[in-house]
Amino acid sequence: MNIGIIVFPGSNCDRDVRWATEGCLGISTSFLWHETTDLNGYDAIVIPGGFSYGDYLRCGAIARFAPVLNSLISFVDKGGKVLGICNGFQILTELGLLQGALTRNKNLHFICDRANLSIESTKSSWMKNYKKHDSISLPIAHGEGRYQCSQDVLKKLQDDDSVALRYADNPNGSIHDIAGITNKKGNVLGMMPHPERACDEALGNIDGKLILSTLLS
Amino acid sequence: MSLFKARVFVHLRPSVLDPAGEATRSATKRLGIDGVIQLRIGKSIELEIEAANKEDARSKIELMSDRLLANPVIEDWTLEFKDEQKTLTN
Numbered sequence: 001m002n003i004g005i006i007v008f009p010g011s012n013c014d015r016d017v018r019w020a021t022e023g024c025l026g027i028s029t030s031f032l033w034h035e036t037t038d039l040n041g042y043d044a045i046v047i048p049g050g051f052s053y054g055d056y057l058r059c060g061a062i063a064r065f066a067p068v069l070n071s072l073i074s075f076v077d078k079g080g081k082v083l084g085i086c087n088g089f090q091i092l093t094e095l096g097l098l099q100g101a102l103t104r105n106k107n108l109h110f111i112c113d114r115a116n117l118s119i120e121s122t123k124s125s126w127m128k129n130y131k132k133h134d135s136i137s138l139p140i141a142h143g144e145g146r147y148q149c150s151q152d153v154l155k156k157l158q159d160d161d162s163v164a165l166r167y168a169d170n171p172n173g174s175i176h177d178i179a180g181i182t183n184k185k186g187n188v189l190g191m192m193p194h195p196e197r198a199c200d201e202a203l204g205n206i207d208g209k210l211i212l213s214t215l216l217s
Numbered sequence: 218m219s220l221f222k223a224r225v226f227v228h229l230r231p232s233v234l235d236p237a238g239e240a241t242r243s244a245t246k247r248l249g250i251d252g253v254i255q256l257r258i259g260k261s262i263e264l265e266i267e268a269a270n271k272e273d274a275r276s277k278i279e280l281m282s283d284r285l286l287a288n289p290v291i292e293d294w295t296l297e298f299k300d301e302q303k304t305l306t307n
């Protein structure tokens with residue numbers, strides 16, 4: 001098992017993810033600079049949180065054109081697992097691997113808090129260790145996490161069982177309390193909460209560990 | 218080749234909530250101006266582009282607007298050319 005973490009100029013959760021996967025779970029992990037195009041030998045790719053390329057224009061809008069993301073599209077086509085966390089989720093929507101878009105929080109604040117979440121689907125390979133409607137708590141830290149999509153897309157997400165996570169107490173105004181979604185096939189998961197920040201007992205919460213530990217099974 | 222000047226105006230779709238616009242609207246009352254019913258914020262992007270002709274410039278800017286400058290999931294855009302243009306010599 002090999003995990004690759006994509007690093008953009010401006011990523012800032014890359015080392016947190018590595019600590020979670022390698023330090024807490026013992027999975028071989030390496031960093032992939034955004035100019036890399038070779039994703040051979042990786043079983044899963046994580047796009048971490050941060051502010052890729054400064055997030056100018058829109059979050060993820062410039063990152064979307066990074067060379068590594070062309071390779072990511074074929075990686076996904078071949079069934080590779082991809083997890084986008086926070087800015088990673090924003091990038092996956094800009095790239096079109098996930099539907100919808102992330103917009104400015106309704107209350108305009110950057111929210112740094114802990115969010116109670118409900119597991120809405122266990123279809124995705126990342127969520128298979130949970131049961132539907134399990135409750136977990138994960139840290140959130142974002143200014144633009146309000147998930148938006150058209151009514152047609154919302155219906156499609158629900159019909160495809162692609163809504164992965166919902167907020168118990170919606171902090172940012174996301175449509176239908178959505179905190180995370182998957183693609184139709186279930187190998188790509190995007191989520192605003194940070195599972196990598198909830199993997200170490202020392203931090204007082206290991207609710208995120210089950211998501212990342214699916215990689216071990 | 219000619220040089221064209223254009224402006225792309227990117228704005229949120231009407232169905233998408235604009236909390237920044239709403240916050241700004243509330244400040245108009247504090248300024249003492251009543252009656253502002255709606256205020257929405259967009260982005261104005263000014264471009265200078267070299268192209269064979271205006272249609273060529275237009276098609277390049279349209280591609281750019283659809284794929285980079287705006288996110289069609291949440292935003293619409295409009296394009297306007299500025300009058301002045303000059304022919305490049307080289």
